[in-house]
Amino acid sequence: MASFPPVEAVVRAVQLLECLNRHPVSSIAQLHAETNVPKPSLVRLLQTLEGLGYVRRAPKAGGYLLTSKVRMLASGYHSEPRIVEVVAPLLDALTQAIKWPAALAVPDEGAAVIRYSTIPNSPLALLHSSIDMRLGLLTRALGRAYLAFCEDEEREALISLLDVADNPENIAAQNRASLDATLELIRRQGYALRDPKVRPVSNTLALPVFDAHRVVASVGVTWFSSTMSDEEAVKRYLAPLQEVAAAAKAALSEPAGPGQPEGGG
Known part of the structure; x- marks a missing residue:
């Protein structure tokens, strides 16, 4: 036991960070309800963390x-983030079976960032590496799969952060009706494909990955466009990729064991 009272400001700041970590986007009212910290104090803490x-x-x-x-x-x-620990062997097995490279991506502000790739294990990869590659949320399959299935408030927050100057592919956000129609189609289909105007030499089929509560990542398979049509690729690889997503969800929905980090990473 500590020999002195806890520093209240530190306790509140840590509680606030923990609360922010539980939700993609948090309102003042939501943070107040979960932390019991007065709203004026929350605003000051948030402005400090923002600074x-x-x-x-x-x-x-x-x-x-x-x-x-x-x-x-x-x-x-x-330790590796739990989601990488869970998904990496599933993607390794998938690439061993189908030979094409597969990847895991997570959102990072205005992009989907690849955190694991089976390119080193694939004889059919276009690139030498894709780890930490930042992909557009609006045009790339891994970004679209996440954006289409995340919660509405998170989607709005992610779209609000997009900057055309930072990535010309973000121009799709300027036609919101078309973007919403694309995302609705992805939800109905259950999968996303890359915009055919972006890197037409290849394409990617991607699915969302959920934990017990919400989407936390996306997984995808990439192939050369010259080898098969998008329709043929979906026919061949949708079911195996769905098995990967289902196995990942089952594992991520279980409580983390001793020594394992909580959450999706």
């Missing part, structure tokens, strides 16, 4: 979200 670069406002969604800088807080912890 330090750990929190970002999502004005169109009316809330706050964590930035990628929070990873620095765990930089001394060297």
